[in-house]
Amino acid sequence: MGRFHRLGETDRAPVRIEIDGASVLALAGDTLQVAILTHAGSLRRNEFDGGPRAGFCLMAACQDCLVWTVTGEQLRGCSTEVEQGMRIVTRGPAWQIEP
Amino acid sequence: MADRTVVIVGAGPAGTRAAARLVAAGVRPIVIDEAVANGGQIYRRQPPQFRRPAKALYGFEAAKAEALHGTFETLRPSIDYRAQTLVWHIYDGEVHTLTGNQARRIRYDALILATGATDRIMPVPGWTLPGVYSLGGAQIALKAQACAIGSNVVFMGSGPLLYLVAYQYAKAGARVAAVLDTSTLAASIRAMPLLAARPGMLAKGLFYTAELHRHGVKIVRGVTPVAIEGTDEASGVVVRDASGGERRIACDAVGIGYGLRSETQLADLARCEFAFDTVAQQWLPVTDADGRASTPFVYLAGDGARVLGADAAEMAGQLAACAALRDLGAMVSDDEIRELREGLAPMARFRQGLETAFAWPARFAAGLPDEAVVCRCECITAGELRSVARDKGAPEVNRAKALSRLGMGRCQGRMCGLAGAEVLADALGVPVAEVGRLRGQGPVKPLPVNTEMAP
Amino acid sequence: MNAPVRNDVIVVGGGIMGAATAFFLRKRGVSVALLERGLVGQQASGVNFGNVRRQGRFLPQLPLANRARGIWGRLNELLGEDAEFLPSGHIRVAFRPEDVTRLEAHVAAVREYGLELEMVTGNALRARYPYLAPGVLAASLSPVDGHANPRLAAPAFGRAAAREGALVVENAEVLGIEKDGTDFVVETAGAGTYRAPVVQISAGVWGGALSARFGEPVPIVAKGPQMAVTEPMPYRIEPVVGVASSIEEEGIYFRQVKRGNIVWGGGWRGPALPDIQRAYVDPMNTLRQLPMLRRVIPALGALRTIRTWSGIEGYLPDDIPIMGPSGKVSGLFYAFGFCGHGFQLGPGVGDVMAELIATGRTTTPIAPFHIGRFAS
Numbered sequence A: 001m002g003r004f005h006r007l008g009e010t011d012r013a014p015v016r017i018e019i020d021g022a023s024v025l026a027l028a029g030d031t032l033q034v035a036i037l038t039h040a041g042s043l044r045r046n047e048f049d050g051g052p053r054a055g056f057c058l059m060a061a062c063q064d065c066l067v068w069t070v071t072g073e074q075l076r077g078c079s080t081e082v083e084q085g086m087r088i089v090t091r092g093p094a095w096q097i098e099p
Numbered sequence B: 001m002a003d004r005t006v007v008i009v010g011a012g013p014a015g016t017r018a019a020a021r022l023v024a025a026g027v028r029p030i031v032i033d034e035a036v037a038n039g040g041q042i043y044r045r046q047p048p049q050f051r052r053p054a055k056a057l058y059g060f061e062a063a064k065a066e067a068l069h070g071t072f073e074t075l076r077p078s079i080d081y082r083a084q085t086l087v088w089h090i091y092d093g094e095v096h097t098l099t100g101n102q103a104r105r106i107r108y109d110a111l112i113l114a115t116g117a118t119d120r121i122m123p124v125p126g127w128t129l130p131g132v133y134s135l136g137g138a139q140i141a142l143k144a145q146a147c148a149i150g151s152n153v154v155f156m157g158s159g160p161l162l163y164l165v166a167y168q169y170a171k172a173g174a175r176v177a178a179v180l181d182t183s184t185l186a187a188s189i190r191a192m193p194l195l196a197a198r199p200g201m202l203a204k205g206l207f208y209t210a211e212l213h214r215h216g217v218k219i220v221r222g223v224t225p226v227a228i229e230g231t232d233e234a235s236g237v238v239v240r241d242a243s244g245g246e247r248r249i250a251c252d253a254v255g256i257g258y259g260l261r262s263e264t265q266l267a268d269l270a271r272c273e274f275a276f277d278t279v280a281q282q283w284l285p286v287t288d289a290d291g292r293a294s295t296p297f298v299y300l301a302g303d304g305a306r307v308l309g310a311d312a313a314e315m316a317g318q319l320a321a322c323a324a325l326r327d328l329g330a331m332v333s334d335d336e337i338r339e340l341r342e343g344l345a346p347m348a349r350f351r352q353g354l355e356t357a358f359a360w361p362a363r364f365a366a367g368l369p370d371e372a373v374v375c376r377c378e379c380i381t382a383g384e385l386r387s388v389a390r391d392k393g394a395p396e397v398n399r400a401k402a403l404s405r406l407g408m409g410r411c412q413g414r415m416c417g418l419a420g421a422e423v424l425a426d427a428l429g430v431p432v433a434e435v436g437r438l439r440g441q442g443p444v445k446p447l448p449v450n451t452e453m454a455p
Numbered sequence C: 001m002n003a004p005v006r007n008d009v010i011v012v013g014g015g016i017m018g019a020a021t022a023f024f025l026r027k028r029g030v031s032v033a034l035l036e037r038g039l040v041g042q043q044a045s046g047v048n049f050g051n052v053r054r055q056g057r058f059l060p061q062l063p064l065a066n067r068a069r070g071i072w073g074r075l076n077e078l079l080g081e082d083a084e085f086l087p088s089g090h091i092r093v094a095f096r097p098e099d100v101t102r103l104e105a106h107v108a109a110v111r112e113y114g115l116e117l118e119m120v121t122g123n124a125l126r127a128r129y130p131y132l133a134p135g136v137l138a139a140s141l142s143p144v145d146g147h148a149n150p151r152l153a154a155p156a157f158g159r160a161a162a163r164e165g166a167l168v169v170e171n172a173e174v175l176g177i178e179k180d181g182t183d184f185v186v187e188t189a190g191a192g193t194y195r196a197p198v199v200q201i202s203a204g205v206w207g208g209a210l211s212a213r214f215g216e217p218v219p220i221v222a223k224g225p226q227m228a229v230t231e232p233m234p235y236r237i238e239p240v241v242g243v244a245s246s247i248e249e250e251g252i253y254f255r256q257v258k259r260g261n262i263v264w265g266g267g268w269r270g271p272a273l274p275d276i277q278r279a280y281v282d283p284m285n286t287l288r289q290l291p292m293l294r295r296v297i298p299a300l301g302a303l304r305t306i307r308t309w310s311g312i313e314g315y316l317p318d319d320i321p322i323m324g325p326s327g328k329v330s331g332l333f334y335a336f337g338f339c340g341h342g343f344q345l346g347p348g349v350g351d352v353m354a355e356l357i358a359t360g361r362t363t364t365p366i367a368p369f370h371i372g373r374f375a376s
Helices: A032-037 B013-024 B054-078 B135-145 B160-171 B185-195 B199-214 B265-269 B310-327 B334-357 B363-367 B382-390 B397-404 B417-428 C016-027 C059-072 C075-079 C097-113 C122-128 C150-163 C204-213 C283-296 C298-302 C346-359
Strands: A014-019 A022-027 A066-069 A074-076 A087-089 B006-009 B030-032 B080-082 B085-091 B094-099 B102-107 B110-113 B117-119 B132-134 B153-158 B176-181 B218-221 B224-229 B236-240 B246-250 B253-258 B260-262 B274-277 B282-285 B298-300 B373-375 C009-012 C032-035 C090-094 C118-121 C138-142 C167-169 C174-180 C183-188 C193-196 C198-201 C221-225 C227-230 C240-243 C252-256 C262-266 C304-309 C313-315 C322-325 C332-336
Touching: A014 A032, A022 A032, A032 A066, B006 B013, B013 B054, B013 B310, B054 B310, B085 B265, B085 C283, B102 C283, B110 B310, B117 B135, B117 B253, B132 B135, B135 B153, B135 B160, B135 B253, B153 B160, B153 B236, B160 B176, B160 B199, B160 B253, B176 B236, B176 B246, B185 B334, B199 B218, B224 B363, B260 B282, B298 B310, B310 B334, B363 B417, B373 B417, B382 B397, B382 B417, B397 B417, B397 C150, C009 C016, C009 C183, C009 C193, C016 C032, C016 C150, C016 C332, C016 C346, C032 C150, C032 C193, C059 C075, C059 C097, C059 C346, C075 C150, C090 C097, C097 C118, C097 C138, C118 C122, C150 C167, C150 C346, C174 C204, C183 C198, C198 C204, C198 C346, C204 C313, C204 C332, C240 C283, C252 C283, C262 C283, C283 C298, C283 C304, C322 C346, C332 C346
Parallel strands: A014 A087, B006 B030, B006 B110, B030 B080, B110 B298, B132 B253, B153 B176, B153 B253, B176 B218, C009 C032, C009 C198, C032 C167, C090 C240, C198 C332
Antiparallel strands: A014 A022, A066 A074, A066 A087, B085 B094, B094 B102, B117 B260, B224 B236, B236 B246, B274 B282, C090 C138, C118 C138, C174 C183, C183 C193, C221 C313, C227 C262, C227 C304, C240 C252, C252 C262, C322 C332
16 A cells, blocks of 8 residues: 555556565656655665664655665655566565675 | 856756756756756746646746746757755855765856745744745745645735636635734835835736635735644744734644745855845845856846846846856847846836735844743744853854754754744844854755765 | 862863773772863773783883783672673784794793683684784783773763762863962863862863963873774674784774674774874874774674774873872872773773872872973
8 A cells, every 4th residue: 555646647657666676667757755655655664663764854854764675775765767577575674784 | 159168057047047048058068956857946837747836836927837847848858957966055156966865066167056946934933833834945845746735724924826826726626724914014015116126026026915815725924923823734924913912813724934045155155255135135146237246257137146036047047148158258239238238227126016915024033032942953032042141141143043053953044044043133132134144054954974076 | 169179189081081080099098089181081081902911011011901801800790880891801912033032031921920821823813813914923912901992981980970979060170270278279271279188180182281380391292093983793802902013103002892893993093183283193093093903803804993083092101101299399290191002901091090199009009200301
């Protein structure tokens, strides 16, 4: 059940990504934040209260929209364009410390 | 002038007009902007895959937006435009940039900071829940992504953006559950003489209100936010209305904001002097009438220096460029400068009117329950902040930060700094100017450890 | 004009040295006024790396470091506050055989001082510290050393000293110290006048100007540590990590705190300006430190730095602090200029100085730190 609600502009090329193992479709031109939040309710968990977070400012100021990829990369959801094949985990971080 | 290195940080209205003026003088400025496209926030562009016309995105400002974008496109061949590039530090006469994970440094002859603003936030219990966004954030979701932040949205706070975003949502077909304004009609009436400095703006505000009524949106004034309810996401907003009674409005998203807060971190790193601005109720960099900061060859323009709106930003950008050109030895006519200064005068009056009508609700800081999260990055509560004031003698915000961790997170105090200062000042029983401001430290935004110096 | 405030001792400078001294003096029943120009622990004590380590020191400093380590272990109950001391271990890693040899020599040398270090190599190294880069040849482990929170420790000492009855005066810039008969008279800017037969100078790099007034100048210089911290990550790196190398730029050190952030520093120093109480991190130094971090733990490359800071540390050319009685003036004592390695020593310095002042002697050898070594 998504959080963000599309109000049109849905006639764009589909982009397939994976969120927590589930394959979903976003639209070309979506930010990663929008791509995830049109399917899921949150992007990440806060480190200290464990609470779900879904971003806040959408203008790269709050840094609360961070998203981990399965390969251990961190992306800022609101300023990253969604790309085909992205594989995201919302319960992270996916920090792989062993070489 | 062609051999001078002038760096402009920010490709919004102020940065664009500064660039245009410099190009006209034969300079090839370096324009650095963090976003993927120019326009800043108010004139933020939708991605190329979107089709909505300018009128749908910018309403009354469509012509201005298109003019600004057109100017930038025309300037492209004459400027060194670095998009998706962060200026993370300014040190020793150089700006330090980050593009991807490549770090570069640029020695400047003149530096124009046009870094814009973010929403000014007063926390309320529950504000960190999914579904809660700043007013600016809610607007960007619509403008740049054709999304509403939820299917039943409450907008809460004060200021012109509150009504504008609510109206834009209603017009775009989103369901707006309510507009909850913390300011009162009485305050707006009191501010009328100042607001009349820009009659067009006043008229727009009345239009948005009328349109919201027409859409059947409930507008409540004089509220005090109590909480945003919900376990894992926002499910409702509780406020106390003017009569003192509690009201609950069900929703699945909330847009909150109380005016704007200038992004001044780079000016701080450039070692510009700051002073407490009583109109803005913020510490702002000190500038002369043309935008010169206290650090030589550093100029500030637009909302990043002082929030006066997009129209003022365009004029201030051009004016800052004029100041830089003069300081670099180029000829700039007194007439041009005088006209720009005169154009800016009503903006300041209007801003004062806005701060009177839609005051920053500093008083809410005192009412925050101890459990309310103030610093959302580090989850530092109002109670923890009060305790470092009372029990550990923190007399000002930097000490409070050292002892409580407020402002130590990824956003480095952008979201919590102003409210944190109010909570601290209230706990100490002193005016907020007395608790100072958070000392800026680089990087202004997170710098990857895998950053490499560009060859 | 109020009458001067009298105490047995005046401590000038409220960093960890001064605050700890004031605390331990009170524990010995000695009355003390602690005068601090700003806020307790605001200078070097509050901005340093937070290392609580004993290996890698000038060997004659070990008795003092051992004494300090004993106090760190019971600091929370002593002060009634948490300074976040974590005895999570401290390792120095080596990438070159000659550095491994140096580590081994150090392990042997510190044994006589009661410090038991362990060389960890081969499979044990990979098993215990799987995150270390393959190029790390060996680690010298001090199992019960660790780290603490420098932002909290000195202020906690100051508050504890006040609870024990010390007069702790902040925002009290010292304008002058004069000898008047058997007493010293200390004048402050707007915070009153103080008299005592004993004065301790614990004013960091600013201590040099004060010792010079008593005919004991020292060649102390100010340097700024180049510190940085990452965003919080799951807690995986237990020991504090330092690099043993003869090349200064390779000398990075870092520690992960329980909350998950990784603090680091080292390799370079930056500009520190004691006259305006400002110190800066040169962003080029931060950029240079990044590959040094990745060299030790490649996985750190996935993290982001969110903040940098510096401070004003006082250095002597022999990298040895000034500590002990004055060589010229009776009743005058010094504890300053700890060359960027004083944090761990702080509680020990306070305890030793209090013992010295209260009883006339101390069981911990501190002769190598005597200011007389700079007498011309």
